[in-house]
Amino acid sequence: MTTYVVSVFEKPLWRTVLTTKDKAKALALGAEIGYKVRDEEITPKPKKR
16 A cells, blocks of 8 residues: 655755645645655555564
């Protein structure tokens, strides 16, 4: 299950604006904000047994 995180740079840190499972929603919000935005895709590794 992949999670998408949208972050905005506010000095001196990156602040998370949105965490969602929907890639289109994450990209749309990033495009709407525009300035100093970072979109990350996080996929957890499967647990080893």
